[in-house]
Amino acid sequence: MGELDVPNDAQIRSEVGPTRRPRGAQVQVTVDGAAQAAWAGEPLVDVINRAQIELAQVCYHPQLGPIQTCDTCAVEIDGVVGRACGTPVQAGMVVRTQTNAARTAQRDAYDRIVANHDLYCTVCDNNNGNCTVHNTLGVLGIDHQTRPFQPKGFEKDMSNPFYRYDPDQCILCGRCVEACQNVQVNETLTINWEAEQPRVLWDGGKPIGESSCVSCGHCVTVCPCNALQEKSMLGEAGLFTGIPLPVWNSAIDVVKGVEASAGLKPIMNVSEIESAARDRYIKKTKTVCTYCGVGCSFDVWTDERHILKVEPGLGHANGISTCVKGKFGWDYVNSADRLTSPLIRDGDRFREATWDEALALVARRFTEIRAAKGPDALAFVASSKASNEEAFLVQKFARQVIGTNNVDNCSRYCQSPASKGLSLTVGIGGDSGTIKDIENASLVITVGSNTAESHPVLATRVKRAQKLGHTRVIVFDIREHELARRADEFHRPNPGTDFVWLAAVSKFILDNGLEDKDFLRERVNGLDEFRASIEQYTLERAERETGLSAETLEALARRIASEDRVCILWAMGVTQQCGGTDTSATISNLLLITGNYGRLGTGAYPLRGHNNVQGASDMGAQPDAVSGYQKIDDPFAVQRHEREWGVTLRPERGLDNTQMIDAAIRGDLRALWITGEEMSLTDANANHLQEGFEALEFLVVQDLYFTNTARFADVVLPAAASLEKEGTFTNTERRIQRLYEVMPPLKGTRPDWEIYTAVAERMGHRWGYTHPSEIMAEIARLTPHFAGVSYDRLEGYDTLCWPVAEDGTDQPLLYTERFNFPDGKARLYAGEYRPRQQAPNDDFDLHLNSGRMLEHFHEGNMTFRVAGIAAKAPDAFVEISPELAAERNIQSGQWARLVSEHGAVRLQVLVTGRVSGNQVFVPMNARKAEDAVNRLTGSQGDATTNTPAYKDTRVRLDVLRDVGPNPLPATNPRWGHPTPQQGVEVERKWARPDYVFPGGLLPMHGDSLNARADALGADD
Ligand code: SF4
């Protein structure tokens, strides 16, 4: 018999979706007379499925694991009938799937299911060929229900903007509960198994819209029937489903009447014809989420431009998971606000123009300005939301067509310090492993990261690993966000002091001989210099500086040193500080001295904010490097680009985003082309930025909408959305994924790559691309890290994590053998503590923190255009602590003015325990440009990368007289009361007095196989 042993990396990495329990040794079992290879401990149903033996299995979902609620998978195991999903494989098992006893149990189990479900497939929106309840009927060949359906007496719940629950369709399989409790780990859903008529409950019995449900959609995605259904499907998906309600009800009566007389088969045949007919108009297209850097991928179902639903399942980063934005946040694509024609400034107004006129004007003005002021009078900002191919073309345009290195992307606002810190220490500025590594860590530490809101699906894996007892979670943050509340330990260091506690913990580890000596000796350089650089960071000094006690830090040091697998995740709480690079490098140092690189479950994870912020930098939209981080003065890079582009790269570093604005104000920069970035609100010191825009001679803005940035433009070019084009995105794992065209570009818009190509042609460079795959081929030729990347290797859901060798071998986990330096060894970095510059003072007595909300993305240009999201989170606010509220006599809903040295905004107050003392928090999203938080932030930045120190801002709060309703509506999930439990808790169903195992057999729970062997005989 095989034993369960430690996780096998290859098995774990090959799994899509959340990691399941580790499997053991290879064994053999016999199924229906044939020998089958299996893993000890894996669910028997997996073996049966691999052998392609047809077996009903309504509640089993491979990404959820066995939940054992439906009993339809009954088989004979060593002569005893039991659940195939709930039985772990043991060597030598003899399994028979079609004995009389097994068949009787399967059919009886299914009969109980349809007694809970009104079968009206022909007029059902879920009749799409993938309804498990419908398909199981075919598998079992059932013609008549013996237990008739009876309405259950509950109303449909329509109170969530995105999906509805119909109790009369609910088969009580509990997949939704398992997904909510143990995958999303929002813990909203339960089933009241003890009730006379059980049903799914939200927060123990609230309407969905008033519960803690965050609308992630996990439950809807895994529901095996139409009980949970996307509202965008209702009345839209089927040939007959859009008919008026009375007619629809009559249609159901007809269906039921036919069933009573003719049995189920004719009805099923008709519904299958109807289902097949849907293939003619329902298009299913794989894409990649356009919001955050987790990189969820899924199929989008459309009927013309109507989005019927988003169906995740096969994505490597996410499996069945999404957050509200990826699952439901797509209204913005069809928003009436989309630009559909180029606009040209005409005095104080804009007029519509043809593409020809607009492109000609752009080319002419660029040519004139370059001729008059030189190439460095122009600059280019690539979009972190656009594709890799498009980011590549922006820098190609800058370097080849114009001849300048003035090109950057929005990683300057968030990720540059993390990339730099990692480049200095381990040689590659990206996550060192994948989400699988994070969920397989024994200890996850997050620093300055609101992971559950900013990287929701990645956070689900951390929450799940912790809930299932595999992983300890320690959170460092100044704000008590969701992950902080769930953490095993939550520490609130003083703002901007992370460097100090990290250095002190490292020093303690080294001083006490707790470091990984072998790892350091064999794989790391610079120990002596590093040790000297942190000499002053005693635990006592750290306590004074950070506010964390010496005992806490000592215990932390001992724990990190003793854990087997440590991952550290960080984000903008670290990077948007004056010492963002140094602190990032110090995180990496700590991982190096404890040997936490290059193994499953270890490594450094600076979580990427935008969907393609990783890719925008990878593609060379940076002032000092071309694609693949090749320096612009690297002789090999220069040679390759000379050959390919026919120009020599200029060796001088160009301007970054921050420097571009200063150069514009000085008069050195005259023209700027911004693609897909709401720079006027997302850069720090927004008023200063606007001054820069106003000083420009010529500004081109390319976007989906007439954004606040577009107000300053001379030409506005209407771009296509991600759903309207092909390309690739690279997520936080360095995972390159293809997106396919879900719908054609809205009339009048064009994909970014076509726009750059057209302007380049007008300026004498005929690129000749007809498809983004040709651009990727060029990227592969020019970029060693992308040498083996091609569209063929990225077909469908296939992915590659760069670096990718020419033969297509990729590297999901970096540094397994060597670090990315010539001698293969990592380098400890002797960093410097850079205390915050803007500590509160008498005039500005509060510390301002800012960041994302789960519901919104960045400034909110896309998500405010999603009606359901806007209803749940209608506007920005300022979170203040109960202490501050008491001191100033303020209540939630009160209007206040936040004032800094740089500007002022007017917001409503939200009193919450998430913030403490004199710290306040404002979300990055704002409905009105004049209230954007970056009117308050200043121009100081990270000493190495110029990333603005957004998190180093002081403000004062002037209370205004007006009081309105609470800025977070009652329907926001933050008001809900989750009901945590250990998954679906099927044992409570089995304990019901009326429960017997189907077929009249005794209830049978997993391990009681042998005990029941005598009681039940095979009757084959
Ligand atoms: S949070 Fe809401 S949408 Fe997500 S799984 Fe739970 S109930 Fe479903």
Ligand code: SF4
């Ligand atoms: S609502 Fe939940 S319990 Fe009901 S059928 Fe769907 S997944 Fe199963």
Ligand code: SF4
């Ligand atoms: S926003 Fe991020 S977590 Fe949410 S679906 Fe998109 S990629 Fe996934």
Ligand code: FES
């Ligand atoms: S599939 Fe095994 S009990 Fe439901």
